[in-house]
């Protein structure tokens with residue numbers, strides 16, 4: 001951010017009026033002054049580097065060009081990483097964010113869902129053989145699990161891997177149209193290999209879904225190998241730079257050793273050796289789900305930065321007649337729409353940090369074969385992936401709408417942020433399917449408690465509490481608010497368990513009982529996940545001090561109060577909150593909006609997105625939005641020529657023919 005840059009005076013005023021230092025909050029978010037300095041250095045370096053590549057703005061080019069530009073940018077990114085010797089995941093993520101701001105790219109799964117699951121599922125010998133090829137891009141890969149007919153219900157996958165002991169090979173086959181692999185990112189045109197998930201059949205027995213390494217294209221010519229039919233699935237709602245693909249395998253033979261054999265194995269004679277736990281096959285998905293929490297929360301952070309800065313610059317309408325037009329951020333309704341998104345952006349950021357830390361703590365235990373924490377990790381990562389992608393996708397759309405007409409322009413950066421975030425509600429496990437996994441864990445914990453067994457500490461909220469009514473009063477004490485979320489989650493979980501029991505007593509089998517109560521189960525799992533998010537946000541705030549603590553506590557309160565108000569029935573149904581307590585909440589919410597108003601711009605500044613990442617005419621740091629919008633429009637492809645060929649080809653003949661018809665009929669009528 002150049003000091004000499006001409007900055008919109010409203011933004012200058014906003015920044016002067018903040019009650020806290022945004023720089024301190026930035027340090028908190030990025031791990032201190034040194035790490036912040038490094039973050040800025042890295043992101044600015046590649047933003048400038050990308051400019052020199054001569055690529056055009058994402059929104060102004062066709063899908064084919066987006067794809068090509070993404071390949072070009074990725075090559076630049078990897079070269080830069082290597083030149084700088086970057087190996088740690090935080091630096092890599094920051095670089096990716098700056099090179100591909102809210103944009104997918106064809107190699108997105110190379111690490112996330114090719115190398116990572118391979119590393120988890122392959123034996124040491126397999127890793128020694130293939131990892132160097134993967135890490136040096138001789139093999140470019142993806143994760144081919146979903147089929148046309150099945151994505152959620154993995155036991156229903158139809159692709160088969162049948163072992164042939166006579167040649168010591170597996171035969172990979174897509175037996176039906178619905179078994180065609182469909183959706184894998186980068187599969188269409190980019191990948192030359194993939195991890196294929198298929199039903200393992202040996203000695204006539206089906207042992208369920210297993211992972212196989214399959215080469216799909218020639219490593220030099222890039223032509224599909226024999227028996228492989230592969231291609232791009234076509235245009236989608238978004239993620240245009242990604243060649244999500246299809247793959248049909250026609251009795252393709254691969255060596256026995258291409259089955260990933262860390263946990264389960266097939267011996268040369270076809271004997272199957274079982275894994276310690278068959279859920280270890282799902283480990284790759286758990287890893288990406290924790291990443292998705294972070295990806296979604298960054299998108300909301302970007303959207304809210306754009307919308308709040310723009311709302312401080314945009315002046316329209318008067319509050320007091322004759323007193324002049326106000327910044328739209330001064331309208332209470334604008335604050336009511338945007339500030340809860342700001343709070344959710346911070347809440348999901350802290351949720352992402354904690355689930356990643358939990359994943360890093362637990363995965364070495366799982367690696368060692370200690371699977372005790374696996375169910376909790378699965379339940380929490382599934383719940384948070386669903387909760388965060390829902391919250392952030394909805395939040396990005398609220399931000400877009402709050403920018404009025406200009407929010408509808410690609411120049412705002414908000415449409416691409418939305419299509420990118422809403423995809424996360426589906427990929428890596430459709431959200432309802434995932435949150436029901438969290439509910440399954442909640443039901444299990446209820447049973448364990450009923451039988452006097454220990455549950456993990458995070459699940460302690462399920463223990464019967466002595467207090468059936470809340471102490472909440474006008475001070476909105478943090479502990480009282482958290483207790484309200486804990487009470488709600490416990491009550492809804494117990495009610496769901498009770499309803500399940502009633503269904504079973506009425507004669508339903510467990511599957512039917514689950515389905516009859518699944519709306520309630522989803523609600524309970526969302527309540528549990530929201531409790532977790534409220535808690536981790538509070539824990540982060542409690543480590544802050546001074547004016548920063550004060551403003552972040554208000555933001556936390558807004559998050560809590562807003563979520564109570566938007567699901568009020570949940571808190572009232574058993575009388576936990578009284579109507580008198582509830583009547584305090586909406587006025588408190590309005591007071592919090594007012595209190596946060598002077599700090600709103602600084603709270604988004606603290607998120608520290610350079611303009612290159614925001615990629616938005618409305619969200620720019622200097623607030624020169626009209627100049628940027630006008631410049632964007634002038635660069636529209638339609639403006640490259642004053643009179644288009646299409647005018648000569650279609651418009652002029654059309655206009656002429658219409659006019660001639662009119663003239664002819666006018667003559668006819670005169671006759």
Ligand SMILES: CCCCCCCCCCCCCCCCCC(=O)SCCNC(=O)CCNC(=O)[C@H](O)C(C)(C)COP(=O)(O)OP(=O)(O)OC[C@H]1O[C@@H](n2cnc3c(N)ncnc32)[C@H](O)[C@@H]1OP(=O)(O)O
Nearest residue numbers: 089092093096112151152153154279282291378427428429
């Ligand atoms: C550093 C650089 C950064 C660069 C930037 C890049 C960052 C990358 C970010 C990501 C970008 C993303 C790009 C897009 C990627 C999309 C990839 C995909 O969609 S891929 C496709 C994604 N596709 C999907 O996600 C498919 C979704 N479907 C599924 O996962 C499964 O079918 C299922 C879980 C729903 C059911 O499975 P089923 O076998 O029927 O299981 P049951 O229900 O019968 O439960 C049985 C028992 O198993 C247990 N358990 C279950 N799972 C797990 C687990 N993971 N673990 C542990 N346990 C698990 C369960 O709790 C239960 O335990 P218990 O109660 O008995 O004790």
Ligand SMILES: Cc1cc2nc3c(=O)[nH]c(=O)nc-3n(C[C@H](O)[C@H](O)[C@H](O)COP(=O)(O)OP(=O)(O)OC[C@H]3O[C@@H](n4cnc5c(N)ncnc54)[C@H](O)[C@@H]3O)c2cc1C
Nearest residue numbers: 143144145146150151152183184185423427428429430432
């Ligand atoms: C952008 C994008 C990228 C992707 N990338 C990849 C990739 O790289 N690799 C890959 O393998 N896959 C990929 N996928 C596929 C993705 O993982 C699946 O689409 C996803 O898991 C959902 O499965 P489905 O499409 O079969 O949905 P379905 O299961 O058909 O969902 C349809 C509806 O049925 C409901 N439903 C299904 N089962 C249940 C249930 N048990 N209980 C209640 N409701 C249920 C769902 O909630 C949903 O509302 C990608 C998808 C997208 C959109």
